[in-house]
Amino acid sequence: MNLDHIKPIADADVAGKRVLARADLNVPVKDGKVTDDTRLTRLLPGLKSLCARGARVIVISHFGRPKDGPDPALSLRPVAGRLGELLGMSVAFVPDCVGGEAEGAVAEVGRGQIAVLENLRFHKGEEKNDPAFAAELARCGDLYVNDAFSAAHRAHASTEALAHLLPCYAGALLLEEITALRTVLEHPQRPTAALVGGAKVSTKIPVLKHLLDKVDKLIIGGGMANTFLLSHGVDIGKSLAEPDLVGDAREIMTAAKHRGCAVVLPVDAVIAREFRAGTAHAIVPTLAVPSNAMILDVGPKSVAHMSEVLKECKTLLWNGPLGAFEVSPFGEGTFALAREAARLTRAGKLVTVAGGGDTVAALNAAGVAGDFTYVSTAGGAFLEWLEGRELPGVAALVQAQP
Numbered sequence: 250m251n252l253d254h255i256k257p258i259a260d261a262d263v264a265g266k267r268v269l270a271r272a273d274l275n276v277p278v279k280d281g282k283v284t285d286d287t288r289l290t291r292l293l294p295g296l297k298s299l300c301a302r303g304a305r306v307i308v309i310s311h312f313g314r315p316k317d318g319p320d321p322a323l324s325l326r327p328v329a330g331r332l333g334e335l336l337g338m339s340v341a342f343v344p345d346c347v348g349g350e351a352e353g354a355v356a357e358v359g360r361g362q363i364a365v366l367e368n369l370r371f372h373k374g375e376e377k378n379d380p381a382f383a384a385e386l387a388r389c390g391d392l393y394v395n396d397a398f399s400a401a402h403r404a405h406a407s408t409e410a411l412a413h414l415l416p417c418y419a420g421a422l423l424l425e426e427i428t429a430l431r432t433v434l435e436h437p438q439r440p441t442a443a444l445v446g447g448a449k450v451s452t453k454i455p456v457l458k459h460l461l462d463k464v465d466k467l468i469i470g471g472g473m474a475n476t477f478l479l480s481h482g483v484d485i486g487k488s489l490a491e492p493d494l495v496g497d498a499r500e501i502m503t504a505a506k507h508r509g510c511a512v513v514l515p516v517d518a519v520i521a522r523e524f525r526a527g528t529a530h531a532i533v534p535t536l537a538v539p540s541n542a543m544i545l546d547v548g549p550k551s552v553a554h555m556s557e558v559l560k561e562c563k564t565l566l567w568n569g570p571l572g573a574f575e576v577s578p579f580g581e582g583t584f585a586l587a588r589e590a591a592r593l594t595r596a597g598k599l600v601t602v603a604g605g606g607d608t609v610a611a612l613n614a615a616g617v618a619g620d621f622t623y624v625s626t627a628g629g630a631f632l633e634w635l636e637g638r639e640l641p642g643v644a645a646l647v648q649a650q651p
C-alpha cells in the first residue's frame with residue numbers, strides 16, 4: 250500500500266460541489282451536551298477550508314453503537330449544534346442520512362454551507378459495508394473526503410465502500426494523523442522510544458511485537474508491566490496480571506534482545522492493599538511487593554529512570570498510562586513522566602506523538618497534551634496502526650485511486 254498515492258482534498262477543485270465529508274463526530278455527550286469537543290475542534294480547519302473554497306459540505310458520521318435502527322438517544326443533532334457553535338456559523342441538521350428527504354435537504358445546501366446528516370449506524374448497511382447503502386449515500390455527494398482517521402479501522406460503508414463510488418480524497422485531519430504516525434514509525438529521528446502502558450498486556454501484544462522492530466527502547470508500564478515482572482519470577486502480590494501470557498512476555502523480551510531493542514520495566518512501584526481513591530499506599534522496589542498488596546503505579550525511581558531514557562532519545566511514541574491514573578494518587582507516575590516528555594518537547598529535544606483514549610485523558614489530566622508534538626484523536630485506529638495493520642478506511646483511499 251503506497252500511502253503517497255492518497256490524494257489530499259486540498260488539491261481538489263471543490264467549488265460548487267457537494268462534498269460528502271466522513272468525519273468522526275463520535276464524541277462524549279451527556280444530557281444532550283458535548284462534554285469533550287476535542288474531536289470537533291480538530292475538524293474545524295478542514296471544514297473551514299472547504300467552506301472558504303466554495304464547497305457545499307455534507308458531513309456524515311456514526312455516533313455510538315445503536316443496536317437496532319434509529320435511537321433518539323444516539324442522534325447526532327446535539328453534536329451538529331455544537332459543531333455549528335464552534336464554527337461560528339449555522340449548520341443544518343438532516344434527520345436521515347439517505348433517502349428522498351436527505352437528498353432534498355442536501356440539494357438546499359449552498360456554497361460555503363454545511364449540513365450534518367443523521368447517525369449512519371441507524372441503517373444496518375453502514376456496519377455491513379453494504380454496497381447498496383454506500384450507493385445511496387453516494388447520491389448525496391459529488392466528491393468524497395474521509396477525514397475520520399479514528400474510524401478508519403472500521404470497514405464500514407461510509408469509510409470503505411463509499412470511497413470506491415465517488416472521486417475520493419483524504420481530509421486534512423486524516424492526513425495529519427497519518428503523517429504523525431509515519432514520522433515516528435517510518436523515518437524517525439533516532440534513537441526512538443515507545444512507551445506502552447495500560448492495564449492488560451493481552452490487548453497490547455501485537456503492538457509490542459510490531460514496535461520492538463521499529464524502536465530502540467521499549468518502555469513498559471501500567472498493569473501490563475506486571476505480567477512482564479511475573480515472567481522474570483518477581484512476586485507481584487495481588488497485582489493485576491495475566492499469568493497465562495507470561496510466555497508471550499518472555500518471547501517479547503527475547504525478540505527485543507535479538508533486535509537490539511532495550512526493554513525498560515518499572516524498578517519500583519506505588520502499592521496499596523485495595524484499589525480505592527485516597528487509600529493508604531507505599532512505595533517499594535518491584536522486588537519487594539508484599540503478598541497482600543497490589544501495584545497501582547510506577548514509583549519515583551522508575552520515573553527517574555524512564556526520564557533518563559527519554560533524554561537519550563529524539564523521538565517518543567506514547568500509548569497507554571503507567572498506572573491507574575484515574576484514581577488518586579495513582580496517576581503521579583504517568584503525570585510526572587508526561588511532564589518530562591512535555592518539557593523535552595518544548596525544549597526541541599524530543600518529538601512526541603501520543604494516542605489512544607486513556608493516553609489522551611492522562612495527558613490532559615497532567616495538563617501537558619498541548620505540549621506534545623502530536624496528539625492523535627484516535628483510539629482503536631491508532632492502536633491498529635501501531636500493530637502494523639492496514640486500516641480499511643485508509644486502504645480504500647489508496648486503492649480507490651484510478
Ligand code: 3PG
Nearest residue numbers: 273275313399400628629
Ligand atoms: C472511536 O470512538 O473509537 C471511533 O469513533 C470508532 O467507534 P467504534 O469503536 O464504535 O467503531
Ligand code: MG
Nearest residue numbers: 606628629630
Ligand atoms: Mg473505539
